[in-house]
Structure formats: C-alpha cells, structure tokens
Amino acid sequence: MLDLSLELVLILVAAAFAAGFVDAIAGGGGLITVPVLMLAGIPPTQALATNKVQGVFGAATAAISYARKGLVDPGQQLGAAAVAFAAGLSGALFVTSIPTQALYYFLPVLLIAIALFFAFKPGLNDIDRTRRMSPEMFTLSIIPAIAFYDGLVGPGTGAFLMLGFVMLAGYGVLKATAHTKLLNFASNLGGLVAFAAVAKPLWLLGGLMAVAQIAGALLGSRLAARIGSRVIKPLLVVTSSALALRLIWQLL
Template identity: 35%
Template structure:
C-alpha cells in the first residue's frame, strides 16, 4: 500500500489516498501526485505536506479569484485599522480560513498590515497632524518591544495571553462606552515621557509583535489615558506608532522564513487603499466615528475569541 498526498487547490486541505502498489506505479507516471512514499505516521505525513505546501505558496500557486477575495478583505481591514484598530482580526481570520498555517498567517498579515500604518502615517504627517520629534522615543520603544515579541512568538505558544485577551478587549469597549468626554485633550500628560514610552511604546509594541490582535485600540487607549490626547488625535498617533511595531515584526518574521510574499503584497495594496479612505474619515468625522467604531469592533473581536475558545 502507498500513501499519496494530493493538493486539490490552494485554499483546501490535502487529500490522502491509499492505493495498491501496482496501481500506484501507473498513476505516478502521469505526474499528478506530489509524492510517493511508504506508510508513515500521520504526524510525519503532516510535516511533509506542510513543507510542500509552503513551497508551492511561495511560487504563487494561488489562483486569481483567491487573490481578489483577499484583496477585498485587506481593503476593509485597512479601513478598520485606521479608524478604530482591530482590522487584523479580519485579515488573520481570512488567512487562516484559506488554509495557511498559523505562523505563515501571522507573518503574512504583518506584510499587509504595514500598508495601513504606512499609508495613514504618511497621510497624517503631510497634513501636519503628527510631530515626529515629539514621539520619536515612543516610536523607538514600540519597535524594540515588537521585535522582542515577534522573536518570542516563533518559539512559544501564547496560551495564557489568548485566554486573557477577550477580557482586555471587552475592558477597552466598556471604557469607550462609559468614559466621559473624549473629544477634549487634557492640559498636561498624566505621566512622564519615559513611562509613557515604556507602557505605550514597549508594552503595547511587545504585545503587537507577540500576538497583535487589537493593538491599535490599545495604542489609542494609552494615548487618551496616559498622554491626555483627544480621541481623534489619539487614533491618529496610534497609527503612527503602529508603523514602528509593524516594521519590526516584518524584519524579524523574515528571519524566520514564514512570509508568503505574493499574497502579502497583494493584500498590502488593499490595506493601503482602505487606509487612505479611513484616514480621510478620521480627519473629517473622527470625533463622531472613532468611538462607536472602537466599541463595535472590540465587542465583535471579543465574542469571536470567546466562541473559538468555548
């Protein structure tokens, strides 16, 4: 008996066929099957299949319709990322549903999410809404924190953090529902620049590199509570700091060899277009749109994570 592993499409699972040896010889001559090997354990077959599948994805095996769907997903995720944060849940979910292994999905998601933070960052910078000199230490701290988080996630399983995450995100939603006026900035930041850089930059940056879900909302919350910004100004700067953590994650995921560049670059374009639209909305109607968007996205993310766990 010979076991064959057959990939039927880029977005479906492999098919396992057990065929008598004499029939298998004639089938392998047609080059339909990817491999022929003796019967091994299921774990060995899974490892072999994942290696083959990753190599095929890196050579742009996927078809046009798949790329088109993922482009539209990235477009919507980019808009959400800029307006409220949390678009990564949509894009990562789509990548996992398409059949990518979790490590590849996380790495590829970082390529495309760079599109939203880069596009929105440039848009806000050109219009004078971000003073780079005032936030350079936060930016640098976010880069270093994300680099550490991205390195660790490739070696350990964040089981405890995944269980705590729905509670944290629900807390964010509750705050934005019941918090007093968020449209007026505070006269003086509640904490020092060093402490703010440590918590918002290094802390949230580490989380963004380690898991990343809803990091934009956490950046926004830090800018409101710890730096005294109004909600629209906080959201603008959260996109800028998120750029640092995205760049760091991409660099360190490249070293891990998990990127699927063809798919990531297509989604990068989608994210960029969605982010451009989102940035326009933030400047035009930010104070009215950002708060309800953060609440809605946070609740949806929490419900989705709780359903996945239980």
C-alpha cells in the same frame, strides 16, 4: 505563493482593503485579515507573517495621512517608534518560547472593558485632557509593553495604544488615533523582520494585499480626520467587541 485561485486572491485583497479602512480609524485590521488568510489554507504562523507584510503598508499610509493633516508630528515620535520597533521585534522572536495561551483568556475581558469604556465614558471627544504620565515615562513603559505584545500576539494593539494615549497621555480621541499609527507601523515592521527569518511570509500575496491596505487606510484616515471622535468611537467599540467575541469563539 500558494496555489490560490483568482477568486480567493480577490477575496483576500478585498479583506485587506476593509482592514486598512478599519485599522486607520480604530485599529483591529488583523481581526479581518488573519482569519481570512487562515481560511485560505495558509498555516497560522505564515498567515501572521503575511499579515505583517501588508499591515506595515496600511499603518504607514495612515501615519502619513494623519501627519499631512497636521494631527501628529512624526519627527517627535521617532524615539518612541524606535522603541516600538525593538519591542515588536523582540515579541516576535519570543513567539515560540513564551506560552501565549493565557493571554487569550485575558484578552476578551480587556477588549470588552475597552469597548465599554469608549461606549459609556462621558466627555470622550477630540479635546485634550489632563496628562497623567510624562511623555518620557509613556515611551519607556506603555509603548514597549504594547509593542512587545504586538510582535508576540497582535490582536487589539491599536485599541490598547489608543486607550493609553487617551487615559495616560491626555490626548483627545482623534489625536490619540493619529499618534498610534507610526508606533503601530514600527512594531509591525519589527515583527515582520523577525517573522521573515522564521515564518516565510508570502511576499507576493502580501504585496497584493498591501496595495488594497493602502487604499483602505487612505479612505479611513481621511474620514476620521474629517469627522473625528464621532466615527472613531463607534468603530472602536465595534472592532474591540468583535475581536473579543472572535477570541471567545476560538477558546470555546
């Protein structure tokens, strides 16, 4: 681990707790942890790799918590999770060979559109609606595309998955949130496998942050399961908007 002071480590651990809480409800935890890791003096690629270390634990915790509440059956998602793992691994392997700068110009527009959709679209609640795409087609098209993006870039993956489940799979907001977590775990894990080979993640720091991620994810998923779309929608709007503004700031 880098020569980090105790105060800085505690700040990183606190950031991981907040990220786990936010990510379990609406996605976007990386919006909190990646900038803090880089502000701590960790090089960008190594910060992304370390973020994957702690992120997989938060996503796994949220997935387990939602499954225990009966909101998702992980057994039915194993095939989709395998696809997400392979796509996340592929995205991370291509991170140095695909020009990603163009994505950073497009992402703020897409994230703001997602925020506006969830803020103003009438009838978005926890009730399922008409399915517009078969589960098989969703698994073979939407999931690998978003998971590849997760390995390649990462920000906003949870929001993109949630939008896909709501708009195309016909899920209610809470059910959509629950179904994103195992897939986000799988794509994170795939990215971590690739990053571990080339980016030298800080395993000890990532492990410390993972403990806080688990605690935050437990709290966030339990709150979301109890309150549903009333807490998920506002937090999704806030995190998507904040991520868009941060990306715009970076570009400027």
